[in-house]
Amino acid sequence: MQAILDYIEQNRQRFVxxxxxxxxxxxxxxxxxxxxDCGRAAQYVESQLNSIGFxxxxxxxxxxxxxxxxxxxxxxKPTVLIYGHYDVQPEDPVDLWQxxxxxxxxxxxxxxxxxxxxxxxxxFAHIKAVEALIQSNGELPVNITFLIEGEExxxxxxxxxFILKNKDELKCDVGVISDSSQFGPGMPAVTYxxxxxxxxxxxxxxxxQDLHSGVYGGAVxxxxxxxxDIISKLKDQAGRVAIPGFYDDVLELEPWEREAFAKLPFDxxxxxxxxxxxxxxxxxxxxxxxxxxxxxxLDVNGIFGGYQGEGSKTIVPSxxxxxxxxxxxxxxxxEKIHQQFVDYVKSIAPPSVQVxxxxxxxxxxxxxxxxxxxxxxxxxxxxxxxxAEPVFIREGGSIPIVLTLSEELGVHVLLLGFGLPDDNMHxxxxxxxxDDFIKGIKTSAWLLHxxxxxx
Amino acid sequence: MQAILDYIEQNRQRFVxxxxxxxxxxxxxxxxxxxxDCGRAAQYVESQLNSIGFxxxxxxxxxxxxxxxxxxxxxxKPTVLIYGHYDVQPEDPVDLWQxxxxxxxxxxxxxxxxxxxxxxxxxFAHIKAVEALIQSNGELPVNITFLIEGEExxxxxxxxxFILKNKDELKCDVGVISDSSQFGPGMPAVTYxxxxxxxxxxxxxxxxQDLHSGVYGGAVxxxxxxxxDIISKLKDQAGRVAIPGFYDDVLELEPWEREAFAKLPFDxxxxxxxxxxxxxxxxxxxxxxxxxxxxxxLDVNGIFGGYQGEGSKTIVPSxxxxxxxxxxxxxxxxEKIHQQFVDYVKSIAPPSVQVxxxxxxxxxxxxxxxxxxxxxxxxxxxxxxxxAEPVFIREGGSIPIVLTLSEELGVHVLLLGFGLPDDNMHxxxxxxxxDDFIKGIKTSAWLLHxxxxxx
Numbered sequence: 001m002q003a004i005l006d007y008i009e010q011n012r013q014r015f016v017x018x019x020x021x022x023x024x025x026x027x028x029x030x031x032x033x034x035x036x037d038c039g040r041a042a043q044y045v046e047s048q049l050n051s052i053g054f055x056x057x058x059x060x061x062x063x064x065x066x067x068x069x070x071x072x073x074x075x076x077k078p079t080v081l082i083y084g085h086y087d088v089q090p091e092d093p094v095d096l097w098q099x100x101x102x103x104x105x106x107x108x109x110x111x112x113x114x115x116x117x118x119x120x121x122x123x124f125a126h127i128k129a130v131e132a133l134i135q136s137n138g139e140l141p142v143n144i145t146f147l148i149e150g151e152e153x154x155x156x157x158x159x160x161x162f163i164l165k166n167k168d169e170l171k172c173d174v175g176v177i178s179d180s181s182q183f184g185p186g187m188p189a190v191t192y193x194x195x196x197x198x199x200x201x202x203x204x205x206x207x208x209q210d211l212h213s214g215v216y217g218g219a220v221x222x223x224x225x226x227x228x229d230i231i232s233k234l235k236d237q238a239g240r241v242a243i244p245g246f247y248d249d250v251l252e253l254e255p256w257e258r259e260a261f262a263k264l265p266f267d268x269x270x271x272x273x274x275x276x277x278x279x280x281x282x283x284x285x286x287x288x289x290x291x292x293x294x295x296x297x298l299d300v301n302g303i304f305g306g307y308q309g310e311g312s313k314t315i316v317p318s319x320x321x322x323x324x325x326x327x328x329x330x331x332x333x334x335e336k337i338h339q340q341f342v343d344y345v346k347s348i349a350p351p352s353v354q355v356x357x358x359x360x361x362x363x364x365x366x367x368x369x370x371x372x373x374x375x376x377x378x379x380x381x382x383x384x385x386x387x388a389e390p391v392f393i394r395e396g397g398s399i400p401i402v403l404t405l406s407e408e409l410g411v412h413v414l415l416l417g418f419g420l421p422d423d424n425m426h427x428x429x430x431x432x433x434x435d436d437f438i439k440g441i442k443t444s445a446w447l448l449h450x451x452x453x454x455x
Numbered sequence: 456m457q458a459i460l461d462y463i464e465q466n467r468q469r470f471v472x473x474x475x476x477x478x479x480x481x482x483x484x485x486x487x488x489x490x491x492d493c494g495r496a497a498q499y500v501e502s503q504l505n506s507i508g509f510x511x512x513x514x515x516x517x518x519x520x521x522x523x524x525x526x527x528x529x530x531x532k533p534t535v536l537i538y539g540h541y542d543v544q545p546e547d548p549v550d551l552w553q554x555x556x557x558x559x560x561x562x563x564x565x566x567x568x569x570x571x572x573x574x575x576x577x578x579f580a581h582i583k584a585v586e587a588l589i590q591s592n593g594e595l596p597v598n599i600t601f602l603i604e605g606e607e608x609x610x611x612x613x614x615x616x617f618i619l620k621n622k623d624e625l626k627c628d629v630g631v632i633s634d635s636s637q638f639g640p641g642m643p644a645v646t647y648x649x650x651x652x653x654x655x656x657x658x659x660x661x662x663x664q665d666l667h668s669g670v671y672g673g674a675v676x677x678x679x680x681x682x683x684d685i686i687s688k689l690k691d692q693a694g695r696v697a698i699p700g701f702y703d704d705v706l707e708l709e710p711w712e713r714e715a716f717a718k719l720p721f722d723x724x725x726x727x728x729x730x731x732x733x734x735x736x737x738x739x740x741x742x743x744x745x746x747x748x749x750x751x752x753l754d755v756n757g758i759f760g761g762y763q764g765e766g767s768k769t770i771v772p773s774x775x776x777x778x779x780x781x782x783x784x785x786x787x788x789x790e791k792i793h794q795q796f797v798d799y800v801k802s803i804a805p806p807s808v809q810v811x812x813x814x815x816x817x818x819x820x821x822x823x824x825x826x827x828x829x830x831x832x833x834x835x836x837x838x839x840x841x842x843a844e845p846v847f848i849r850e851g852g853s854i855p856i857v858l859t860l861s862e863e864l865g866v867h868v869l870l871l872g873f874g875l876p877d878d879n880m881h882x883x884x885x886x887x888x889x890d891d892f893i894k895g896i897k898t899s900a901w902l903l904h905x906x907x908x909x910x
Contacts, residue, residue: 030766090768096664154766181670195669199767208731209551212881214650214852215636217782218694218752219743221736224777225686225755232687235680239673276663281676281807288674297673300680301770306757307778311485311609312654312815313545314780315756315881322679323762325769327672352736360767397669426667426770 023113029087041086061158064150072143079143081172084123085152088115096428110431117419117432122178129444141452155361156400180417188386191415193394196328199360210315221352223320239283251330261289293394334362363400372412377450385443478568484542496541516613519605527598534598536627539578540607543570551883571887572874577633584899596907610816611855635872643841646870648849651783654815665770676807678775694738706785716744748849789817818855827867832905840898
């Protein structure tokens with residue numbers, strides 16, 4: 001392994017340079033105008049895999065293409081499927097970025113750019129680990145399949161079908177995904193749980209066009225007021241989701257988990273300061289880790305209606321809309337939650353407006369058991385790569401495809417996050433520590449090495 | 456008078472052409488980028504007055520200039536102050552206009568353009584009436600002062616000071632404003648009441664930047680959810696404003712008014728269809744006219760926060776905002792209502808966010824007594840100009856300066872609306888019937904003639 005670790009150190013700058021080229025591409029999957037950019041990002045990562053001897057394919061889907069890369073030259077050895085995604089979140093609000101989101105800059109040892117950590121940087125760490133193994137040893141200790149998609153940020157709409165249709169080709173012994181985080185600086189983590197997600201968009205329509213609020217105000221339901229009423233009724237005063245049946249299937253936290261989470265360091269002031277809020281606010285009866293990792297919740301991601309410009313415009317707006325996501329925990333079913341949401345909103349909407357729905361898709365939550373195959377190797381790899389014993393935690397984010405990979409391919413998925421919780425995934429000034437990038441590469445190299453040695 | 460009425464008919468097309476030139480100018484006072492356009496609109500109307508022998512001045516204010524035009528050559532005759540405004544509402548949503556808002560088009564006898572009816576068209580009717588009187592008779596039957604401002608749509612922020620400073624120059628016996636509407640087609644109106652208005656803008660700020668809704672959702676107050684909660688608490692289930700003290704000073708409807716309004720024709724289906732709502736919705740216990748003309752209310756004119764683009768962005772947004780206006784009835788005090796609003800919102804906002812306020816200004820409601828000076832002449836003028844007996848009604852809109860004119864100049868203001876309720880003031884496809892334009896010119900000519908003959 002020493003030659004491999006040396007190779008990684010020696011090529012550090014080139015690795016960063018190559019990552020920079022990738023994150024320059026604005027592959028925002030939510031925006032159809034960026035479809036060509038998504039294609040370029042796919043081609044870039046395909047060429048990376050190709051250049052280190054992988055057999056690659058750019059597989060079209062109804063949406064953005066899937067990049068498949070295979071290096072199956074280790075007969076008798078396990079096959080590791082490494083998943084990543086080349087699409088990124090929208091970059092707005094652009095004016096809050098210190099440097100442009102797609103003009104990557106290194107400051108204080110961090111690479112700042114949209115996609116730096118989520119997920120190009122973390123995905124690239126695995127690719128560079130594989131390069132290091134191949135270039136140093138001429139071969140790989142395991143068989144490897146890279147599955148890199150371009151629709152993770154829009155709930156992996158087309159990957160589910162792709163996996164179903166390509167089950168044989170994707171056959172493997174374990175999945176590896178680095179799309180989560182360390183617990184904190186110097187505290188790497190192995191993640192054993194993820195929340196699921198259900199996306200909704202609602203639109204409340206009142207008058208056929210904006211009306212003069214003096215002439216009509218007081219006699220016509222105002223869609224902005226109505227959407228506020230609806231949203232207000234989605235959660236109760238105790239911070240719980242008020243949709244009937246929402247908590248029916250929730251897997252409650254185990255006593256050992258609550259005990260373990262209670263032992264994790266937590267500095268309320270530091271937490272509040274880090275995100276800039278006067279105080280935290282969440283479901284009563286649960287601590288902040290529990291609220292973020294293991295309790296379901298509902299957030300309005302965007303709300304809009306009427307006049308937003310400078311000054312005033314005295315209208316009863318014709319319509320208002322909101323984008324909403326619910327995070328779910330294990331055992332909650334996205335389809336069922338979606339239906340409960342729609343039924344409830346319909347039941348509380350007044351007859352003076354029309355409400356229409358757009359299903360934003362979703363995915364279930366995930367749990368990876370402690371005794372999953374190769375879990376010991378994962379823990380050991382993180383320990384060697386990051387130089388510290390990892391903590392065993394859950395995370396609040398969602399990786400839509402984990403459940404599909406587990407269920408359809410019959411394997412467990414190891415969740416090894418290389419970034420930090422304050423890397424501003426999805427927000428402005430997203431970053432990735434270049435030290436963490438290198439530690440991630442080493443962790444990946446160790447993991448593949450240890451898997452190759454496993455019985 | 457016959458020569459005057461003939462002159463009006465003979466010059467019909469030129470009057471329309473000149474109005475078209477005025478409405479072409481996008482004098483949107485709410486948008487600072489359009490300040491120069493406001494200036495051009497002021498100059499246009501000044502030159503119109505100047506060309507018919509008025510002594511004119513373009514008076515600078517802290518905002519848009521006031522156009523003052525005087526023709527005081529009828530000693531012993533009353534002085535009539537005619538108020539109008541050259542500023543217009545913002546034109547968005549532009550995509551809902553059938554033809555561009557500042558490219559006036561005539562279709563089916565209507566002029567379509569922003570400002571066609573509110574207020575350039577109606578104001579222009581008075582100017583063309585005066586032109587007809589002067590050109591036909593060589594003199595005017597009364598002394599006339601035109602006061603045409605450029606900030607009506609932003610609550611006449613600077614006109615109050617202007618009037619106070621120029622009280623002597625503005626001295627008059629009666630005010631005339633055409634910024635309201637007829638009751639309906641073939642049913643002209645004299646308006647005796649207007650609602651007041653108070654504008655508010657609130658901003659709810661949570662985390663210092665957008666956060667990943669998976670990583671943080673459930674532990675942090677979401678500004679979009681919070682602003683929905685706040686707005687939801689501003690009105691109750693019965694359609695009443697829930698701000699404590701809001702109704703304390705409300706002048707209740709007189710029995711004769713409720714009786715008169717109940718007699719006005721009302722076709723619920725036609726009303727709902729005309730604005731395109733499934734059903735009307737307002738304060739319980741009042742009919743639609745009462746709700747719109749004589750009851751206070753609260754409307755969100757715009758709401759905004761988080762991601763509004765295509766697809767999804769899974770964030771807890773950093774902030775959310777809303778523009779709100781309350782319409783007030785006589786005896787409610789704008790300052791007091793503003794303070795009640797601020798106090799109440801502060802009291803219901805959770806400590807996990809910051810709420811900031813922007814005072815959007817406002818004005819009180821107005822009542823013009825039936826026995827006001829020249830009211831008989833106004834009713835007769837409308838009857839002759841429109842060829843039908845006018846109804847005596849209130850209106851729901853606000854004309855900020857009416858109260859100031861009444862109080863500071865000690866005169867009543869006659870409210871003679873030439874447009875129609877469905878002229879889409881403030882909305883897309885604003886229009887003004889060219890027949891109503893001509894009838895308005897005739898009404899104005901009759902009014903000035905009758906005032907000149909009055910004892």
